[in-house]
Amino acid sequence: MMEDLEAGITRWPAELEKAYVEAGYWENRSLGEQIFAVADQFPDRIAVIDPDTGLELTFAQLCQRADAAAARLLALGFQPGDRAIVALPNTASFVILLLGMLRASVLPVLALPSHRHFELKTLAIASGARAYIASDVVRGCDHRDLGKRLQEEAPSLEMIIIEGEPLAGQIDLMDLLAPPKPAEIEPLRKRFDALDPPASQPALFLLSGGTTGVPKLIVRTHNDYVYNVKASLAVNEFLETDVFLAVMPVSHNFPLACPGVLGALLVGAKTVITASPNPVKVFPIIAKYGVTHTALVPAVAQSWIDYQHLNHTKDLITLETLQVGGSRMPDSLAIKVNGVLGAHLQQVFGMAEGLVNMTRLTDPEVVINTTQGRPISPADEVRVVDENYKDVAPGAEGEILTRGPYTPRGYFAAPEANAKSFHDGWYGSGDVVHRRPDGNLVVHGRNKDIINRSGEKISAEEVESFIYYIEGVSRAAVVAMHHPILHEDVCLVVELTGRQELTVSEVTDHLDAFGVARFKHPAKIIVVDHIPMTKIDKIDKKSLRDFVAKQLS
Numbered sequence: 045m046m047e048d049l050e051a052g053i054t055r056w057p058a059e060l061e062k063a064y065v066e067a068g069y070w071e072n073r074s075l076g077e078q079i080f081a082v083a084d085q086f087p088d089r090i091a092v093i094d095p096d097t098g099l100e101l102t103f104a105q106l107c108q109r110a111d112a113a114a115a116r117l118l119a120l121g122f123q124p125g126d127r128a129i130v131a132l133p134n135t136a137s138f139v140i141l142l143l144g145m146l147r148a149s150v151l152p153v154l155a156l157p158s159h160r161h162f163e164l165k166t167l168a169i170a171s172g173a174r175a176y177i178a179s180d181v182v183r184g185c186d187h188r189d190l191g192k193r194l195q196e197e198a199p200s201l202e203m204i205i206i207e208g209e210p211l212a213g214q215i216d217l218m219d220l221l222a223p224p225k226p227a228e229i230e231p232l233r234k235r236f237d238a239l240d241p242p243a244s245q246p247a248l249f250l251l252s253g254g255t256t257g258v259p260k261l262i263v264r265t266h267n268d269y270v271y272n273v274k275a276s277l278a279v280n281e282f283l284e285t286d287v288f289l290a291v292m293p294v295s296h297n298f299p300l301a302c303p304g305v306l307g308a309l310l311v312g313a314k315t316v317i318t319a320s321p322n323p324v325k326v327f328p329i330i331a332k333y334g335v336t337h338t339a340l341v342p343a344v345a346q347s348w349i350d351y352q353h354l355n356h357t358k359d360l361i362t363l364e365t366l367q368v369g370g371s372r373m374p375d376s377l378a379i380k381v382n383g384v385l386g387a388h389l390q391q392v393f394g395m396a397e398g399l400v401n402m403t404r405l406t407d408p409e410v411v412i413n414t415t416q417g418r419p420i421s422p423a424d425e426v427r428v429v430d431e432n433y434k435d436v437a438p439g440a441e442g443e444i445l446t447r448g449p450y451t452p453r454g455y456f457a458a459p460e461a462n463a464k465s466f467h468d469g470w471y472g473s474g475d476v477v478h479r480r481p482d483g484n485l486v487v488h489g490r491n492k493d494i495i496n497r498s499g500e501k502i503s504a505e506e507v508e509s510f511i512y513y514i515e516g517v518s519r520a521a522v523v524a525m526h527h528p529i530l531h532e533d534v535c536l537v538v539e540l541t542g543r544q545e546l547t548v549s550e551v552t553d554h555l556d557a558f559g560v561a562r563f564k565h566p567a568k569i570i571v572v573d574h575i576p577m578t579k580i581d582k583i584d585k586k587s588l589r590d591f592v593a594k595q596l597s
């Protein structure tokens with residue numbers, strides 16, 4: 045129920061909430077209601093295309109299915125405010141389900157299909173989710189069995205909802221998402237219009253790629269999330285005649301809401317949603333549907349550039365704007381985007397916690413190629429501070445702090461994490477930046493113990509905690525190492541006692557047994573006599589990273 049959630053949410057100060065409404069940042073209209081209003085304007089336009097299944101839905105059909113899904117969710121026993129973990133790959137089903145959940149005020153906890161037992165169990169416990177919603181088999185992982193196992197350990201998970209072929213006792217997602225009978229359409233519409241939630245309520249939960257072992261959930265309210273999307277739309281210059289390609293996992297804030305799928309829905313434009321970013325598969329899709337905009341991580345942008353450079357396809361003629369973000373885009377890669385892909389680059393430095401920075405399409409080339417942009421809203425506040433939270437001199441490097449109308453004031457029900465990451469209402473992402481006189485930010489690195497593996501954030505501490513269970517490991521440190529494609533990958537440095545060796549495959553088996561997502565597994569292990577320590581007896585990650593870089597060069 046909604047009331048139960050409130051205790052876990054840190055709200056903005058009341059006077060600021062009022063100011064955000066008065067300034068028009070917060071419209072007091074829910075996300076679902078706004079998408080339905082757009083659909084009423086353009087009922088016959090195509091809203092979603094899923095080239096992998098061939099499904100195409102107009103705005104009217106999408107909304108009808110969403111209302112039908114909402115009714116079926118309530119019939120299953122869900123109540124407004126209940127949570128369900130959604131770990132679907134990129135399919136049209138995701139979009140129908142998301143809108144259906146918005147209509148029923150059942151809150152999606154947006155997880156990844158690559159998450160495994162460990163992540164999902166912790167998420168289920170942290171969110172109190174009543175259901176796990178996934179595809180039957182994704183890249184060799186059977187989510188039906190995974191769901192069964194999860195239910196044993198996370199008692200809140202009453203329902204497993206599966207796209208494909210569910211096991212006995214599990215619910216078929218297709219039954220949930222099927223179109224309503226014609227006679228049901230109007231009554232369903234009336235019913236869920238009447239249940240439209242206040243925009244101050246949570247719309248969904250995003251995951252933070254946090255620094256601690258505990259997954260951090262970010263509650264995004266209708267008011268703040270709609271504004272996130274609309275401010276992104278304006279800066280991305282995405283229009284109703286454009287076509288958005290969702291090809292990075294849409295559970296991520298970037299392809300979902302910056303402006304992403306939700307942006308396309310809110311302007312009445314087409315979304316093409318597909319699972320593989322492989323250029324061999326995706327380039328023909330771009331050509332077929334006339335894709336104009338998409339959002340990628342640098343590693344995927346690199347693969348597109350390499351492919352196009354070799355093949356000189358004519359597939360990208362309609363592509364106008366390529367957003368790249370999630371991890372630092374090397375300047376040397378940025379420079380190639382326009383020449384090779386024929387699209388304008390927009391660098392995006394954002395976070396599920398809120399603040400989104402973008403370069404502007406009208407910026408000089410040098411700004412677009414060498415900076416990560418500036419805040420998308422005039423109400424975003426950014427400070428660059430030293431280790432004592434004092435502002436650094438203009439232009440100097442420091443850690444970024446931010447607050448604003450779409451940057452929540454705390455994680456969900458996580459006082460300890462909040463004490464670390466929020467300072468007097470300012471969110472500290474741990475990114476080290478400098479701000480240029482023109483306001484653009486350049487990301488130099490980070491003061492947080494994560495590995496950014498092609499946009500997926502991995503907590504070093506989390507991985508280390510599992511390594512200590514391996515027999516003979518007396519000290520373990522996980523650090524980033526350079527990877528030519530992913531830019532960063534996971535390296536494990538260990539001190540061993542009573543054994544000489546530790547192999548990658550042993551560690552992988554070990555982490556698999558704990559159900560840790562594969563993308564977090566170390567790709568390289570270095571055995572040392574002594575892991576360097578700081579004066580206060582903590583692992584010296586900085587010198588360890590330098591050591592690893594030297595070892596591998």
Ligand code: AMP
Nearest residue numbers: 252253370371372392393394395396473
């Ligand atoms: P999360 O909090 O999991 O949403 O991840 C957000 C983090 O991703 C930021 O705090 C940055 O560390 C990183 N990030 C996102 N975009 C960029 C970018 N364009 N350049 C460098 N780092 C980025």
Ligand code: DBH
Nearest residue numbers: 297298369370394395396
């Ligand atoms: O990495 C991210 O989380 C991210 C990247 C770009 C993000 O949340 C965003 C834009 O909004």
